[in-house]
Amino acid sequence: MRIAILTFEGYNELDSLIAFGILNRIQKPDWKVTLASPTVQVTSMNGVTLHAQASIEEACEADVVLIGSGSKTRDVVNDATLMARLKLDPKRQLIGAQCSGTLVLAKRGLLGSIPACTDLTTKPWVQEAGVDVLNQAFYAQGNIATAGGCLASQYLAFWVIARTIGLDTAKEALHYVAPVGEKEVYVTRALENIVPYLN
């Protein structure tokens, strides 16, 4: 299972790396999670420069693609060349978007009539793109999921594991990273958020 998290210039650290960390709890030889970027290095909205682990083209070949968020997502969606490189297809891939990543999904025409989650800042731009924005942390329909609010990226990761391996493994992964003393609370809330969209 190849999973790519699209991480653009100006990326939000929480939105790419929480999902990345949780997904990497899975220790299977065929399980590979990468941060994928248009350039070999990207710098976050708060100045953290990291090395991409995959290209956009490699990400487009992955089984699962999560679209991270950031302070420059409007530049991404206005970059026709970059947008054309995002050859994503929910018929062959699970696709998730976090916060302003939802704007990329919308502008790439992948949401159609599917409502979506995003953060409060991005909400008007997603609405302007013709998508209904839900007042909740997570929503999925078929192979497309969206999440709103940085810490909701735990739900995207949970959904990916639940969809590709199973619910018990998703629960274990979240249980491990949840705060001590609050692990059951976190797992229960994740189940409430995601199980309704698994069928």
Next chain:
Amino acid sequence: MRIAILTFEGYNELDSLIAFGILNRIQKPDWKVTLASPTVQVTSMNGVTLHAQASIEEACEADVVLIGSGSKTRDVVNDATLMARLKLDPKRQLIGAQCSGTLVLAKRGLLGSIPACTDLTTKPWVQEAGVDVLNQAFYAQGNIATAGGCLASQYLAFWVIARTIGLDTAKEALHYVAPVGEKEVYVTRALENIVPYLN
């Protein structure tokens, strides 16, 4: 206010970057948050290479130092040269530790008789260092705080903002990053975790 997050080779992405992201919600000219490392680049436990923004020596001069976690913390505490470079002092600094970062605090002799939080994997090593480990997400006494479970790093960030600026600003920062539809739940739980230790 200079805040440094110690980020070692093999760092856990969640444990350094959740606190980093939340602390960077504060937009004040004198507020500077950096990832500080012993080398100019460090690679995470899952292969993410990032560029340090500060040195260990610069971190030791900061007003607040958070010690991140990772897969190689036992190498850190066994590296006498590196440990000697960690000139931290709770009399002049707020000091927080996340998960295996608590082992660094313990081995550096900064905890004394203060009990501490850590993750379940690190727990026996911290106990072996003579520290009582609490079955909870967050604990603070005076200028030293510890947190256990990756996602508990939100509480370290909350504590730092509450101690240096105030509770209302801490609530705003966490509210922004919390999942849509769960923002009040997250803020309430942070208050429950941290307020008992603010006096």
